[in-house]
Amino acid sequence: MDKALIPDGVKRCPLPVFSLWVLLLAAIIGWGVWAGGMVLYKAVNVTGLNDYFGFGFYITIDLAIIALGAGAFFTGFLYYGLSRFFPAFAELSKVINLSVVIGFLCYTGAIVILLLELGQPMRAWFPYWHPNVHSMLTEVIFCITCYAMVLTIEYAPIILENRKINAVRGARVFGHTLHEVMAIFALTGTFLSFFHQGSLGGVAGVLFARPFAFRTGFFIWPWTFFLFVLSAIASGPAFTALICRGLEKISGRQLVDRSVYDLFGKIVATLLSFYIVLKIIDTLYWALVLAPSFGFKLTDFYLGPVYGFWLLVGEIIICGIVPAVVLLTPKGRANNGLLFSMFILDCIGITINRYVMTVQALATPVMPFDRWEIYIPTIYEWAPGFALIAYIMLVISLSYRYLPLFPREKELNPIR
Amino acid sequence: MVIDLDKCTGCTACSVACQAENNVSFLPDESNKVRSISWMEIYQLQNGKEYPDYQFTYLPRPCMHCNAPHHSPCTFVCPVNATRRDESNGIVSHIYPRCIGCRYCMVACPYHARKFNWWDPSWPKSMEAMLSPEVSPRMRGVVEKCTFCHHRLLAARAKAYLDGADLNKVTYLPACAEACPTKAISFGNLLDPDSEVARLSKDQRAFRILEKLQTEPKVYYLSKYQWVHKLGDKGL
Numbered sequence: 001m002d003k004a005l006i007p008d009g010v011k012r013c014p015l016p017v018f019s020l021w022v023l024l025l026a027a028i029i030g031w032g033v034w035a036g037g038m039v040l041y042k043a044v045n046v047t048g049l050n051d052y053f054g055f056g057f058y059i060t061i062d063l064a065i066i067a068l069g070a071g072a073f074f075t076g077f078l079y080y081g082l083s084r085f086f087p088a089f090a091e092l093s094k095v096i097n098l099s100v101v102i103g104f105l106c107y108t109g110a111i112v113i114l115l116l117e118l119g120q121p122m123r124a125w126f127p128y129w130h131p132n133v134h135s136m137l138t139e140v141i142f143c144i145t146c147y148a149m150v151l152t153i154e155y156a157p158i159i160l161e162n163r164k165i166n167a168v169r170g171a172r173v174f175g176h177t178l179h180e181v182m183a184i185f186a187l188t189g190t191f192l193s194f195f196h197q198g199s200l201g202g203v204a205g206v207l208f209a210r211p212f213a214f215r216t217g218f219f220i221w222p223w224t225f226f227l228f229v230l231s232a233i234a235s236g237p238a239f240t241a242l243i244c245r246g247l248e249k250i251s252g253r254q255l256v257d258r259s260v261y262d263l264f265g266k267i268v269a270t271l272l273s274f275y276i277v278l279k280i281i282d283t284l285y286w287a288l289v290l291a292p293s294f295g296f297k298l299t300d301f302y303l304g305p306v307y308g309f310w311l312l313v314g315e316i317i318i319c320g321i322v323p324a325v326v327l328l329t330p331k332g333r334a335n336n337g338l339l340f341s342m343f344i345l346d347c348i349g350i351t352i353n354r355y356v357m358t359v360q361a362l363a364t365p366v367m368p369f370d371r372w373e374i375y376i377p378t379i380y381e382w383a384p385g386f387a388l389i390a391y392i393m394l395v396i397s398l399s400y401r402y403l404p405l406f407p408r409e410k411e412l413n414p415i416r
Numbered sequence: 417m418v419i420d421l422d423k424c425t426g427c428t429a430c431s432v433a434c435q436a437e438n439n440v441s442f443l444p445d446e447s448n449k450v451r452s453i454s455w456m457e458i459y460q461l462q463n464g465k466e467y468p469d470y471q472f473t474y475l476p477r478p479c480m481h482c483n484a485p486h487h488s489p490c491t492f493v494c495p496v497n498a499t500r501r502d503e504s505n506g507i508v509s510h511i512y513p514r515c516i517g518c519r520y521c522m523v524a525c526p527y528h529a530r531k532f533n534w535w536d537p538s539w540p541k542s543m544e545a546m547l548s549p550e551v552s553p554r555m556r557g558v559v560e561k562c563t564f565c566h567h568r569l570l571a572a573r574a575k576a577y578l579d580g581a582d583l584n585k586v587t588y589l590p591a592c593a594e595a596c597p598t599k600a601i602s603f604g605n606l607l608d609p610d611s612e613v614a615r616l617s618k619d620q621r622a623f624r625i626l627e628k629l630q631t632e633p634k635v636y637y638l639s640k641y642q643w644v645h646k647l648g649d650k651g652l
Contacts, residue, residue, distance in 0.1 A: 043556050044517075045534040050450035054519030054532065119517020119532065119557030123496075126516050130496040134487065137495040137520055209482075209489040209526040209629045295628045295650030366526035367625060368650045369461050369475070373450065 005164055005402045009410040011253070012401050025394040032387020035380045039116045046380045050373075055358050057377035058117040061385050062110045063200055063354035066144070067228070068347060069110075070236030072103020072151060073193035076186035078267070091263050094256045097158050097405045098247075098396075099240045103189075104151040105395050109388040111148055114141075116384060136202035143196030150189040154182065161404050194229055201228025204357040211294040212301050213361040215286065223282050224357070230278065234271035235350040237264050238343035245340055247400055253413045255406040265339050269327035272346060276320040283316065301364050303372055311356050319349025417564070417593070418616040419476055420638040423600035426474030431456040433595030434478075436546065437565060439553045441537035453531040455479070455562040456592050463643045473644055476601070478592065479529040479562035480625070480633035481508045489631055490521035490530065499559075504584075506606075506634055507564050515558035522559060526626055527633075530561045564603075565590035606634060623648050 001015050012018070038046055049056045079096050083089040092099075115121050127141045160166060160175030198221065204213040205222025215222040241264040248255050287298040302309045323342035326332035333339055363373055399405055434440065434456040446452055459475040481501070482488035488508050491499050498514040499521055501507070510521075522530040536556045539547065547553070550567045554560045565588070572586040593601040604613040613636075616622065621638040623645045639645060 043534065045451075049519075050448070050534075051452075051522065051528060051531055052450050054522035117518065119519070119559075120515065120555075123514075123516040126496045126514060130498075130514060132494055132497045135493050135495040135520070137493065137518065141495060203493075203520070206493065207489065207524050208484070209524060209626070209631050211629070293628070300650075362523060366629075367528075368647050369459055370528070 002402075005162060007163060007402070007404045007410075009415065010404075010413065011415060013251070018397070018401060021397060022394065025390045025397070028390035029387045029394065032384045032390070035383030036112070036116050036387070039380050039384075040121055044117070044119055046378060048376045048378045048381060050375075052373040053359065053362050053375040055117075055362065056375055057381040057385060058113050060351075060355050060358045061388065062113050062117075063358060064351040065106045065113075065388065066110050066200060067197065067232040067235055067350050067354060068239040069103045069106025070193065070197060070232035071099045071238075071240035072106070072154075072236070073147070073186075073189045074233045074236050075099040075240060076154070077190040080183040080186040081190065088263065091257075091260055094260050094406065094408050095240065095244055097403075097407075098244055099237075100151065100154045100158065101396060101399050101405065102240055102243055102392070104148075104155045105392040107144060107148040107151055109391055111144060113384055113388060114144075136199045136206055139199035140196050140203060143192045143199065147189055147192040147196065150185050150192065153178065153185050154189065157182070158399070158403055158405070162402050197229045197232040198225040201225045201357075204361060207361070210361055210366065211291050211296045212364045213357055214290070215282065216290065227275065227279060227282060230271065230275040231350050231353060234268060234275045235346050237271075238268045238346045240264070241268075242340065242343050242347065243396065247396070251400070253409065255409050255412070257408060257412070261336075261339060262333055264343075265327050265333035268343065268346060269324060269333070272320070273324040273328060276316065276324050279316060279320065283312075301360070306374055307360050307363055307372070311352055311360065315349050315352040315356065319345045319352060323349070417478065417590075417634065418602045418613050418622070418636045418638060420600045420602075420616075420621075421473050421475060421644060422621070422638060422640055423598045424474045424476065425598055426458060426460065427597065428458055429595045429597055430476050430592035430601060431458055433591040434562070437548060437551070437591035438563070439537075439547050439551050440560075441533070441539060441553065444535060444538070451532075451534050453533070453560065455529075455531070455560075457528070461644060461647050463641075471641065471643070473639065473641070475637065475644075476592070477527060477529065477625075478564070478635060479508060480527055480631065480635045481506055481562075481564060483632035483634050484630060485632075489524040489526070493520045493524045495520065505569065507566055507569070508561075509563055509566055510559060510561055512552065512554050512558045512560065517557040517559065519559060526629060526631070530559050532559050533557060565592075625649065 006012050047056065075092050075096055076099065078089040079092040115124055118124055127138055131138045157175040157178040160171050165171045201224035202222055205215040205217065205224030207213045215224050217223045217225060241261055244256060291298065302312065323345045326338055326342045332342065359375055363375065365371055431454060435454070438455060440453050440455060443451060455478060457477045459477060461473050461475050463471045483506060488501050491501050491508060495518060496514055496516055499508065499510045502509065519532055522532060533554050533556050537553045568588045568590060572588040573583050576583050576586045587604060589603055593603040602613050602616055604611040606614050606617060608614055616638065617636045619638055621640050622636045624633045624636055625648045627649050637648060
């Protein structure tokens with residue numbers, strides 16, 4: 001029934017099957033929209049947030065999803081910016097469309113979640129009108145919205161490549177023109193994304209009265225600024241590769257050459273190794289010098305099963321050192337099971353990092369006579385989170401079905 | 417502000433006076449203490465020893481109006497300039513109609529001095545007639561905090577203007593200091609070397625909470641007990 005919309009020469013599942021899938025995702029999105037609507041209507045008192053936990057699930061998922069969406073800007077940077085000097089990166093052309101779609105979804109989703117987090121959502125435009133130039137959050141808000149616009153511009157020509165839309169001359173010419181100037185947008189996105197990934201790290205790092213989060217730094221930027229950029233570009237490509245692999249598994253078709261995953265493996269291995277070395281140095285300096293200067297021991301920051309040392313071990317060793325070491329070896333990258341498991345660990349590690357810098361930083365008592373608090377998100381926080389994931393899956397499904405996301409798909413899966 | 421913990425009986429008169437003076441609202445269910453709004457919170461500190469060595473003291477905690485260089489921890493982070501430190505008098509204030517409720521300032525404050533309005537403000541019917549016309553109530557979704565009864569400063573300055581006196585030399589008492597039956601709370605200009613607070617802040621018994629964080633609190637505490645000093649700043 002929708003054959004006319006499906007790209008030429010590729011096979012897709014029957015429409016009824018696809019419709020069922022879309023319905024399932026739409027139901028989850030509907031659930032999230034209902035929960036989000038309740039948050040906007042009844043206010044954030046329906047969440048698990050309180051005066052101890054000003055930030056919680058919403059900020060954690062925002063930070064994590066933006067880091068994982070960094071594949072968009074970084075793949076674009078490598079492809080449009082560096083492939084002329086390093087031809088190996090030209091291979092990324094096979095996955096650049098997917099990375100743009102993922103980036104677009106991660107950023108637009110994060111903006112909606114950010115809106116729910118506000119006590120006064122009707123005043124969401126105030127940061128543009130009364131900006132505090134000293135606040136890292138101002139930088140985040142400006143860069144995220146600008147980058148979401150850039151991603152929309154980057155996504156537009158992909159949509160215009162749909163068979164039916166492309167048949168319209170005006171749309172075809174417009175799409176082609178956008179393609180011609182895409183390098184400019186990709187590099188603009190790189191610039192914006194670099195700053196807001198960093199300023200998201202700065203949001204925690206500048207809290208000089210919160211010893212768990214505070215870091216010294218360079219000029220106005222705390223070290224977390226640079227660590228967040230590095231961790232985002234070390235995990236974003238892994239997330240893109242995982243989604244691509246997931247699409248291959250679900251569709252039962254090969255979408256990119258194996259060499260693309262191998263290249264992603266090398267990129268992630270290099271960046272993750274670099275990041276994890278710096279992260280270890282940062283952690284040691286924090287634990288041995290910075291925190292003690294405020295009167296804190298490392299043991300003051302960890303407690304019990306909820307906020308225990310397992311978070312530190314999980315983030316740095318299991319989800320940092322292990323994937324970096326495995327991916328650095330050609331054997332590790334050659335084995336699909338190992339490669340994708342390490343990508344998963346990488347993404348989990350970055351999510352743990354964003355969680356501890358948000359929630360654990362607040363759970364840790366600062367005043368000596370203060371107490372530990374536990375934060376439990378409510379259904380009004382979980383539901384928009386699940387809806388965000390469903391939204392990403394839905395738009396990727398629609399894009400995969402109706403848009404030529406993978407330029408090599410036709411050759412890799414000839415229809416007999 | 418200087419609070420003498422040796423004199424404090426923990427009667428909470430300061431907290432109640434603050435609540436009444438500043439139109440601090442009540443929650444639909446006050447059993448949830450991590451959402452209760454209180455600008456002057458009273459902590460009970462214990463020395464952790466067994467009887468007969470057991471000791472305790474009360475510690476009232478208003479906003480510290482941190483004097484850290486350039487910015488207080490909270491004013492520094494607000495994305496919309498809704499919270500500012502007035503450099504002429506050192507008071508950290510909050511502009512409620514501008515606050516977007518992002519709670520970043522609460523996250524930045526290690527003293528839990530900032531409270532969020534999780535619900536629309538409400539008071540028992542019988543108390544509505546007692547609301548102060550001097551202080552605007554805060555709407556749902558914004559942060560609020562102790563202002564050192566800033567409106568009293570404005571009133572004192574207005575009176576000085578009418579009297580032809582020097583506006584910069586006015587003195588006033590916040591509601592908490594006025595209500596304290598044991599006169600444990602002193603208030604004045606720390607920059608004036610002749611003021612009582614300046615003298616008390618240099619007392620041997622004086623300490624500040626979390627001084628090591630370099631937030632430079634403008635609230636000093638007095639206690640003759642070393643264990644209280646130690647509890648005030650980690651690792652002393």
